[in-house]
Amino acid sequence: MDRKGKSIYHLDTPTLLLDIDKLKENINEMAAFAKMQGISLRPHIKTHKSIEIAKLQLEAGAVGVTTAKIGEAEVMAAGGMKDILIAYPISSEMKMKRLIGLMEDGVDLKISVDHVQQVEWLDAFFEQTSYTLQVWIKVNSGLNRCGVEPGDEVVQLARKVVNSASLKLGGIFTHAGHSYGAKSIEEIEQIGLQEARMVVESAEACEKEGIPIPVRSVGSTPTYKIAGQVKGITEVRPGNAAFFDAIQVGLGVTSFDKCALTLLASVVGVYQGSRVVLDTGSKSLCLDKGAHGNQSVSGFGHVVGHPELTIERLSEEHGVAIVNGETSLSLNDKVLVIPNHACTVANQFEEYVVHQNGVVVDVWKVDARGKVQ
Structure with a gap:
């Protein structure tokens, strides 16, 4: 019909209805913020899970997309996305084989790491292939979910990555999801500033040890406009901001x-x-x-x-x-x-x-x- x-x-x-004018306005607002700050935008597609919407985000200026799972990345790759961060820890051989499939399709792939053993397993697997995998270190900025602690733990993991045979360190990132638990705008602002500082200070600690950190990335719809203004941040990854919802209004x-x-x-x-x-x-x-x-x-x-x-x-x-x-x-x-x-x-x-x-x-x-x- x-x-x-x-x-x-x-x-x-x-x-399920989608207002095209509001969607485009929200997408353009994210892109305009990133452009104004001179940083990159890599929106998270877990909110919309749509190739059409991801294309609109790229047309507005996004450098690539973020996904939560490999399955989402595979769908985005099939839809023409070539620059993808999978912001989720991956360590099983079954999933590593799927990463190879994405790289064979020409995807400039990045994945999250936050554990020495994970790095060792990834390195051992990719050493048997012709590929070098780019990894980004996930920092725990207060959500207490995944991520190493900022500072020394980041430096130790960074050393492990740069000394590996088949991995490349591309960046440091975090997700301040605990901002959703904030009781006020002032608390959200504090979380956003802390989120950025933990990434920037961790990157600076690595660079003092001679380990370059090209990308310093932050996320979270409530905080990206706060964290994204902190000097040293190079990228933001808002997801929900494409749609917004009642929780964002409540916050x-x-x-x-x-x-x-x-x-x-x-x-x-x-x-x-x-x-x-x-x-x-x-x-x-x-x-x-x-x-x-x-x-x-x-x-x-x-x-x-x-x-x-x-x-x-x-x-x-x-x-x-x-x-x-x-x-x-x-x-x-x-x-x-x-x-x-x-x-x-x-x-x-x-x-x-x-x-x-x-x-x-x-x-x-x-x-x-x-x-x-």
């Missing part, structure tokens, strides 16, 4: 009118004027209410134009909203819901219905949907 030219309100539900990073991704939902039940049920449950809206210990939103999505509704609970196929006061909604009415977390919601759908001013202009695949290996 050809949906182009139709009003979004004539579509079946639930449907004070953006506003609802900049959120490009919405779900079109139908009212499937109105009960005693106190409860409205939508056809978007946990299989479409997901269960995020914040991240890293911070519930920065109220409910499970923001219902556009209906402040009287709070989506209080989700089952698999039902979004149950309580009504504070009165609502004009009735059975079969359609509403737009801004998801709490755009990244997880996009991964639930096979396609984006792209619209401009509420009229469908295209349909794009969520190409890397489900690519978690």
Whole structure:
């Protein structure tokens, strides 16, 4: 069925909608910031998982893309992306063989390292091939997930890499994901500054030992405009900033009118004027209410134009909203819901219905949907 030219309100539900004007505005904002700072932009595609959107980001000035998993990198490579950072630790032989496949396809590949044994295993594997693998050292800047500690641990791992036979040290990077747990804009600013300093100081410590660090890269949508202004940083890697979502609004990073991704939902039940049920449950809206210990939103999505509704609970196929006061909604009415977390919601759908001013202009695949290996 050809949906182009139709009003979004004539579509079946639930449907994943993407506002093309807001998307391009967000992409251009990231690119403009990087250009203004004289640094590179390498956006993370785990948010959108779309070849079409990645192409828009490259056209706007991105030097390449970041992925979380090899599967995402394989999809992006098949879509023409040639400069890819896999920002995830890789050490199994099964996955190393897949890295070879990407390099055979001409991808300028970089991967994350944060452990001496990982470096040893990568070196031993790639020494048996004709390839030299570029690795970037992941620094723990406070998230306490992956990454070596800044300073001496970075230098020790850098020495291990430069003394290896088949690895090349390309950069140092971090992800300040703990910014999602911040309680204020001021705390986000502090995290962003700390994130950048840990990368820059680690790079400087390496260079004092004669180990050059060409790339000093930071990420995180809440912090990239803060960390990206610190002298010595050469690259930013925001992901969610392409779409934004209710969590970013809750953190004070953006506003609802900049959120490009919405779900079109139908009212499937109105009960005693106190409860409205939508056809978007946990299989479409997901269960995020914040991240890293911070519930920065109220409910499970923001219902556009209906402040009287709070989506209080989700089952698999039902979004149950309580009504504070009165609502004009009735059975079969359609509403737009801004998801709490755009990244997880996009991964639930096979396609984006792209619209401009509420009229469908295209349909794009969520190409890397489900690519978690």
